[in-house]
Amino acid sequence: MPQFLPEQLEDIRSVFSDFLKKKNLRQTPERFKVFDEVYASDDHFDADELFVRLKAKEINVSRATVYNSLELLMECNLVVRHQFGNKQAKYERSFRYWQHDHLICEDCNEIHEFCDPRIQAIQEMVSEIFEFEITHHSLQMFGHCRRDNCPNRH
Amino acid sequence: MPQFLPEQLEDIRSVFSDFLKKKNLRQTPERFKVFDEVYASDDHFDADELFVRLKAKEINVSRATVYNSLELLMECNLVVRHQFGNKQAKYERSFRYWQHDHLICEDCNEIHEFCDPRIQAIQEMVSEIFEFEITHHSLQMFGHCRRDNCPNRH
DNA sequence: TTACCTGCAAACTATTTGCAGTACT
DNA sequence: AGTACTGCAAATAGTTTGCAGGTAA
Numbered sequence: 375m376p377q378f379l380p381e382q383l384e385d386i387r388s389v390f391s392d393f394l395k396k397k398n399l400r401q402t403p404e405r406f407k408v409f410d411e412v413y414a415s416d417d418h419f420d421a422d423e424l425f426v427r428l429k430a431k432e433i434n435v436s437r438a439t440v441y442n443s444l445e446l447l448m449e450c451n452l453v454v455r456h457q458f459g460n461k462q463a464k465y466e467r468s469f470r471y472w473q474h475d476h477l478i479c480e481d482c483n484e485i486h487e488f489c490d491p492r493i494q495a496i497q498e499m500v501s502e503i504f505e506f507e508i509t510h511h512s513l514q515m516f517g518h519c520r521r522d523n524c525p526n527r528h
Numbered sequence: 529m530p531q532f533l534p535e536q537l538e539d540i541r542s543v544f545s546d547f548l549k550k551k552n553l554r555q556t557p558e559r560f561k562v563f564d565e566v567y568a569s570d571d572h573f574d575a576d577e578l579f580v581r582l583k584a585k586e587i588n589v590s591r592a593t594v595y596n597s598l599e600l601l602m603e604c605n606l607v608v609r610h611q612f613g614n615k616q617a618k619y620e621r622s623f624r625y626w627q628h629d630h631l632i633c634e635d636c637n638e639i640h641e642f643c644d645p646r647i648q649a650i651q652e653m654v655s656e657i658f659e660f661e662i663t664h665h666s667l668q669m670f671g672h673c674r675r676d677n678c679p680n681r682h
Numbered sequence: 683t684t685a686c687c688t689g690c691a692a693a694c695t696a697t698t699t700g701c702a703g704t705a706c707t
Numbered sequence: 708a709g710t711a712c713t714g715c716a717a718a719t720a721g722t723t724t725g726c727a728g729g730t731a732a
Contacts, residue, residue: 508671517662
């Protein structure tokens with residue numbers, strides 16, 4: 375996932391800001407601290423990781439507020455949540471980074487991203503056959519990477 | 529998913545039985561009660577649902593044993609577990625019913641199954657590109673069905 | 683000023699674990 | 708007979724909720 379330039383970040387920040395305004399929600403510093411931390415990271419993280427990262431920077435935002443803010447960021451499509459099979463949800467920023475799926479090594483939990491247009495085609499076909507309006511999908515492939523230093527290597 | 533004939537069921541039951549024997553695990557009545565209930569149902573259920581179904585038939589098996597037995601049934605490929613985004617896992621029987629994916633209505637939670645060979649092709653390509661040995665995948669499509677009586681219809 | 687928001691801790695939900703007694707093999 | 712298994716209840720993990728202040732608008 376690419377890193378954003380400062381001015382792009384400013385634009386994305388205002389997407390969040392506008393969303394809050396439109397919904398008559400408050401622009402609290404905590405919400406923007408969560409936003410900043412999310413958009414400073416370019417990986418997949420869980421809610422607690424985000425909480426810890428903030429704490430490490432001596433930014434004190436409660437866990438409850440982290441969850442609340444992630445929820446809002448998901449509502450305005452700046453964050454997506456994934457359920458990779460473990461019990462805790464993983465999040466990632468998603469501004470202009472819609473369609474991609476995940477490949478996960480079950481030995482070292484490394485996550486790779488891929489994108490294949492055939493998935494879109496399958497989606498359209500399934501949509502037609504079942505007469506569904508499909509809004510999104512979730513595809514993960516699991517297996518074993520072949521890195522030499524992968525722990526518990528298969 | 530098809531229902532099984534009594535003699536097929538007997539064969540599948542012996543797959544479980546043989547598995548337990550090979551692993552030096554005990555053939556307890558509780559384990560077979562769980563097996564029977566799983567193979568009597570042709571839908572997607574969670575652990576608690578199975579527990580309740582057994583209870584309704586006055587078959588008393590503890591929740592802990594339900595989880596334990598489902599784990600064993602997964603080990604011998606008679607059951608698969610799915611994480612559909614909600615926090616509780618869904619299970620379904622999987623004897624000779626390997627490759628299929630799921631389409632889920634977010635309004636009524638109805639689950640449909642589909643199968644598309646292109647997914648296999650994508651899997652092979654991803655496997656090659658990332659040098660992974662892919663063991664399995666998990667694909668769900670989410671959306672809105674168009675049934676008239678779908679609650680909270682979109 | 684006035685709700686909405688935050689932080690805290692308690693509640694909750696799904697699942698796992700520890701332990702004493704039970705029952706396969 | 709011996710040890711794995713069961714049921715129960717308590718522990719755990721991730722997330723949500725209730726409530727008493729705090730604060731954006």
